[in-house]
Amino acid sequence: MEFELWWLLALPLTFALGWLASRLDLLQLRRDGGRRGEASLAYFRGLNFLLSEQQDKAIDAFIEAVTADPDTVDLHFALGNLFRRRGEYERAVRVHQNLLARADLPAADRQRAQVALAQDFFKAGLLDRAEATYTALTATAYQSEALAALLQIHERTREWPAAIDIAQRLERLGTGSWARQIAHYWCEIALRQRRDGDLVAALDALDKASAADPQAVRPWQLRALIAQQQGHPEQALAHLRQIAALRPDFTAIVAADIGRLYRETGQAEAGREWLRAQLQDSPAIELLDAVLALEDDPARRRRLSLQYLQAHKSLLAARRAVQQAAVSPADEGLRSAVEQAVDAALDNRQRYRCAACGFEARNHTWHCPACMGWDTYPPRRSEELSLITP
Ligand SMILES: [Zn+2]
Known part of the structure; x- marks a missing residue:
């Protein structure tokens, strides 16, 4: 009986609770x-x-x-x-x-x-x-x-x-080739080891750089640096000439060093010949400068810079031709004024310019400090960019 009564009460309560919920x-x-x-x-x-x-x-x-x-x-x-x-x-x-x-x-x-x-x-x-x-x-x-x-x-x-x-x-992962960057990373390791005085380890890192990217120029530049440090200028010269064999356009960025090494090793004449041949194949103001530095005869220096100006009508070439021109003492003032005018017109066209972001640098560099790209600087100053073989 009690049980049934409970049910009678429970039913409406459940209903009420449901409604409330x-x-x-x-x-x-x-x-x-x-x-x-x-x-x-x-x-x-x-x-x-x-x-x-x-x-x-x-x-x-x-x-x-x-x-x-x-x-x-x-x-x-x-x-x-x-x-x-x-x-x-x-x-x-x-x-x-x-x-x-x-x-x-x-x-x-x-x-x-x-x-x-x-x-x-x-x-x-x-x-x-x-x-x-x-x-x-x-x-x-x-x-x-x-x-x-x-x-x-x-x-x-x-x-x-x-x-x-x-x-x-x-x-x-198949994201393309990273060989160029890997070669640069090895070069950075080599530079660090060179700074720490471990030239053997540095040379070993450079071998790895070249193995990663056989076309890389920078390892040869660094090998030359180490060879000079070890007192082997002939070997340094051979390393730098290797750059001309790999990437002729890049000879320009080491032209001054090549000229200096030729002179140091007592081969000024051979150096002139070699550099003039490079100047023919892959013109650049740096190569002309290196030839001029090895040429003691003013008349020949004049002729060379005039020829360069006639072949590549750039302000940089004009600057060299004016510099080498034979002028009377009375015209020295004129020469200096023309040089200053050309310099003003050249302004930042003497700089290297990152092809990726446009950041300008006074010297050629492998790693852009602005966009952090590797190999983004062409081996020519802005004024001579058109001289690069595509
Ligand atoms: Zn850049």
């Missing part, structure tokens, strides 16, 4: 809907500000949207990217770390957030943390991106063996 659900849904509505409104407002390039207002709107609806992953990414683009790395890091702290974050979004976080660290100059984050990403779908970033980090911190390892991994 459904009302609560509805209420929650309505509240959530309201929050989502607010969030999406703020989101669109943010987008609008972004499109009209008002980043400050866009950020305010996105912060509002994220606060109204903290579950929105894409909003976090948008906000984080905005902070990073504005250089507010600490805030970008916080946004992405907040995302990563979420236990319910799907694996794909987690990796995306890690990539974003690694970019924040990299941009902020926190290279250790960027390296650790990118290293964790090398086992994910972001492998190539992570390896490319790690390569940049190792270049920046001058960790050349690590850079070689990463470049080889990138090569194995």
